[in-house]
Amino acid sequence: MQRVKRTVLSTLIVSALCGSAFAQTSGTPVRVGAIVSVSGPLAFVGTTTREGFQLAEKVINQRGGINGRPLQLVFEDDASNPDIAVTKVNALLNSGVVAILGPTGLAATLATGGITAPKNVLQVTGAGIALPVERERKCLLHMMPAQHLNAAALLSYAVDGAKAKRVGVLYDSGVGQAVMNAMKDLAPKYDVNFVATEKFDLAATDMSSQAAKLKASNPELVMVLTTSATPFRNLRQLNVTAPVVTGLAVAVYETVKAMGPAAEGAVFAEYMVAEDPRPREKEFVDLFRGEYKKLPKNFEVAAWEAVMVVANALKKAGPDAGGDKLCIAARGKYAAAHIDYDFAAPDMTGIQLSSFQYSTVKDGKFARVAFTAKERP
């Protein structure tokens, strides 16, 4: 009993001391809708995104909320389905949320943007721009780069980093297709010859036939554009020895673990190497590690920053400002924990190619690769 009393007393003292470090919030919460895919095929991204959202909500409220009012995120799961995402966005807007975060997938972002754009509702998504039509949606901000930038980062590494010209590509019908389309446009600039481009369905469970065809084309370098670990294993099973380069969609700890030994030596073009954070990233990395006892990657930091962008706009325009005022407040330059944005730039993100960081996997952990992507005129 004495021990319990001591514990309670200690807790109260610590709370009192810590409480002074946190600003108080009061009044009606400022409600923001958050659509995440925590079930379905995109759950591996959606759940990490939710962690970034929740951490940002907690930290913002600890630091005084939105001009003294608490920020409240209202979470909905779209089950990785664009139709459900549309229904959820409509329901959230009818319930009076002032802005929308998410959804997780490219297709769902495209679909929900069709609802928020005509209503001038601020929407900030972790997904990149997939189609040119999204550049017309001035209230829809993207925290991930447009696909041409992902493509340029991969091609620059292939040509300038790995000194490879004969490139084979294994890509899925989702994000892989979007990046592949952009790579085809940029290939002449980088003087890259695609010796094989093998596609597989997003729901496919085995890509060994495509990997065999790729191997037969004898590439100097293989690019794998997907969210799945399986093609990496297939390449290893077929003894493909060419270096493997991939994007941020698979730069996820659980996916790398699923790749097993096939992840070793693969190069990732991404934005966050939390094992070796740069000074500007350190605060976020420490906060994330303190909250979840693990390191963050790209989707987590993008989600965190998405909430920060909405919160900053709400603080600037006022918590009750809706519609166009909020959109105008959000557009413009923004220095995030990991990269600099300019949401008023023609590509809607302003992300520079040089913002990409490169990593490789050594003994199951990410290690920074010293390489900076170069623009081609």
Added chain:
Amino acid sequence: MSGELLLQVTVSGLTNGFLYALIGLGLAVVYKGSAIINAAQGDFAIVGAIVTVLFTQSAGMPYWVSIVIGVMAAALLGGLMEVACIRPMLRLKASEESILLATVGLTFLIGAVVLVVVGKAAYFLPPIGGEAQVQVGSATLQRHAVIVVAAALLVVAALAAFYKYTHLGRSMVAASSDADGAVSIGINVPLMRTFTFMLGGLIGGIAGVLQTPLIGVSFAMGIAITLKGVAATVLGGLVNPMGAVAGGLIIGLAEALAVFLFNSGYQNVVTMGLLIVIMIAMPNGLFVTARRRGG
């Protein structure tokens, strides 16, 4: 395109084909014993594999012991599904469509339970037989792939012998083909149906353990695996388990050869196109002679 590549994709196609065949075999066994299409067949594979992962990687038990526990867990899930879900529905004279719908619901339920228990990550098991590779001519394949083929053939042979030579197997066939007649000679028809679902679960569990070193396992894979199995089963003829094996092999080879012969973006179009042609020519499946009755 070289002969070397053709051999490589053929070997890959055969390996996948045997995995599809095992899922199809489980579906056909359940259909043969209960006239029910079990949309949750792929989830037996998920559960069998995940339980094996948990016992071998989390509990640190020997791999072979974990495999046996995983496969038995899938078999028990099959029995539980029949007792808790199918049997009450049949007692209430539920239609075939209602039962099919219930099994579709079960696939989402089981997927959700797996998500809660082990999370969203994909898990892999070590290849049975280690990382060693086997050369088949100029083609390379893992020793595990050879074990997949051998295990699938063993399951097929064991199943045929089970139905033909064992009292239990013959009782299960009798209970499904003439329930009233089976009751009159003392066969417990509901129990035989439970055993049928357990057998389906057992085969699904084996398929799951065999596929996980190659393609991994995650909570959301159940319905995708079932769909391949359904295609294999329908192609071979729903009531003929051995036809499901042939169906699985045809689909696996068609997928592989579609990549070899055409742009890989057309893989599904070519494979499904072939299935449509076969089903138009042989609407009852490859190995079933019965005609559709009615309009």
